Amino acid sequence: MADSLFYLFAFFTVACAVGVVANKNAVNAAMCLMLCLMGIASLFVLLDAYLLAALLVLVYAGAVVALFLFIVMLLDMQGGVKRPFKKMTAVASVASLALMLVGVTMIKTRGQLSSLPAPVGTTAPVGAVLKNYAELLFTTYLLPVQVIGFLLLIAMLGVIVLSKKFAGMGDIK
C-alpha cells in the first residue's frame, strides 16, 4: 500500500516539476510548482514526518508560491521572447544527462538499502514530534532562535532602507 502510494506521489511530483520547467505561461508554472511542493509534502507524510509536511504546505505552498503568483501577475510577465538555441545549452544538456546516468548507476550499484545494517535505535527522532521540537527551540537552541530574531529585524530594516521614498531625506544631517 505504502509502496504504491510512494510511486503515485513520486510520479506526481516529478510530473509537476517538469511542468514548472516546460510551461511557457508563468502563472501556470507557478501553479505547477505549488502542486510539486504538495507532492513532496505527501512524500514527507509517508515518511511519518508530519511536522515537516505541514510546514512545507504552510510556508512554501501557502506563502512563498502565493508571493510568486502575486509578483508574476503584478509584472504581467506573459510569454516573453524565445531565446535562440545556443551551443552552451547542448553542452549543459549533455553534461546533466551524464550526471544523471552516473547517479542512476550509483544507486544501482551502491545504494542497496537492504544491505545496510539494521538501525540500532527504533525510537522516532526527537524533533519529529511538534512538542519535542518546540521544547528544543526554547531550551537547547534558544540562542540561535534569538539570533534569528535579529536576522529578521535587519532584513526588515533592509527592505525599508532600500525601498523607502527619498522625499525629505535632504534634511537628515
Added chain:
Amino acid sequence: MPIELLQQAAANNEWLAITPELMLGLTALLLLVLELILPKAKHGLIPVAAIVIQVVIAVSLALNFNTAFSGTDTVFNGLLRLSADGQFLRLFFLVCSIFVCLLGTVSLAKQRMPRVEFYHLVLVITAAMMLLAQSNHFVMFFVALETVTVGFYILVSYFRESPLSLEAGLKYLVMGALSSSLLLFGIVLLYGVAGNRGLPGGSADSMNFDQLRGFLEANPGNFLASVGIVLVLAGVAFKIGAVPFQIWIPDVYQGAPTPVTAFLAVASKAAGFAVLLILTQRVFTPYQNLVIPVLAVMAGATILFGNLAALTQHNVKRLIGLSGISHAGYLMIGVIAAYREPLAVGAIWFYLSAYLLASFAVFGVMAHVAGSNDADQELDHYANLAKEQPFLAAILAIGLGSLAGIPPLAGFMGKLLIFVAAFKAGLYPLLAIAVGGVVISIYYYFGWIKAAFFPSSLPSGGEPAPVATRVCTPVAGWVRVALIVLAVSSVLLGFYPGAFGQWVLAH
C-alpha cells in the same frame, strides 16, 4: 516537568558568557530608539554614541581578556565554545566595527541616505561575527553566518541611488545564496552520515563539532563525509574569496560603499578564516589527506590570480579587492601550515591584525578622496595628493607599504611569520608561489603610491594629462586621530610587537 525544563534551560544558557555580543545587540536597538526620541538636529549624536559604546565594550573586553573563558569551555549546550582565539576575534571584530563606523561618518556625509540604519546593521553584523567565530555547532554556525550575510546584502546595496551599488548588492545576493546552498548541502551530508547509528561513532547530535569529529575519527575515508567536507569548504571559500570562488569580489567591492568594502575586506575575511581554522583544525582533522591538497591548490591559485588580476586595475576599489584575494591566499597557506606547525595560528592572527591596521588606513584615505559617486575612484584621482593633502598621502603610503609588506611595517612581520610557519611545515612549492606573489604585488601597490606622490606622467602626446576632479573632504579631528593611530600602530607593530607579539608566539 515544565519547571524542570525551565531550570535546565536557565542552567544551560549562560547569557553572561556572551556579554559583548549582548551589549552590541542592545546598542543596535538603542540606536533605533535614539533616532525616534531625539530631535532631528541632534541625530549627529547617534554615530558618536555607537562609537563610544563600542570603545567601552572593547576596553572592558581587553581588560577581561583571560577571565571571561576560565572555568567553562562550551556554553549554551555546546553551541558555543569559548577560547583565547575567540576572545581575540571578538576584539578584532569590535575594532573593525569601530573603524567602519568612523569611515561611515565620512562617507555617509557625501550621500543623501538614511544614517542610523547603517550603524545598526554594522553592530548586528559584528555581534553575529563574534558568535560565528566561537560556534561549536552547525546550527549556531549557519544562523550566525546567515545573519552576517543578510546584513552584508543590505550594506552592499546601501547607496541605492548608485546603479553600481545596487548591481553589487544583487550579485552578492545571488553569489551568497549559491555559496549558502553549497555549504548547507555539505552540512546536511555530514549530519546525515554522522547521524547514522549503524556506523561506529554515529551520534544523535551530529551537528555538534565535537561529536562530528568523533565520527570522522572512527570512519576515515567515508565517501559521503568527504563530499560533505569539500562542499562545506567550498561554501567557506566563497566568503573568503578564494579561487575558484572569487568571481563576485571585484564588482561587489567596487559597487559597495567604501566603509562596507572595508568591512567586507577585513572583518568578513577574518570571520571566514576563523571559521576555516575551526573547521580544519578542530573538526575535519581526521580527513587531513583530503583537506590539505584541496586547500593547497586553492591557495596557490588564489595568490597567483589575485596578484595578476590586480596588475591591470585602475579603479582603486577593484584593485584593493583583487589584492585582497591574494592576501586570502597567503592566509590559506597559514591554515595549511597550522596542521604541522602550531606557530601558524598565531601568525594568522598577527597577519590579520596587520591587515586590519593597513587596510583601514588605506580605506580611510579612500573615503576622503572619494567624490559623491562612491564607485568611481580611479588611480587618476590620487594625482598630486601629496602636495594638496600631505597628511592623507602619508597615511596612504604607510598603509599601502604595510599591505605590500615593506620591511619595517607590520605587514612585513605578518608575511614573515606566515612564511616562517610555512617553511617549518615544509610547504616549499606554496612558499615559492607566495614569494613570487609578494614581488608582483609591490608593482601595483607602488603604482598607487606613485600616483599619489608624483604628477601623472603619461607618455606625452602633447596633451596634458586630464586633471581628474577630486573633491577631498577635510579630515575631521577624531578621524585624523584614528588615522594617526592606525599608521603609528602599523609602524610600531612591525618594530616592537610587545605583549601582542608574545601572545601570538606563545600560541
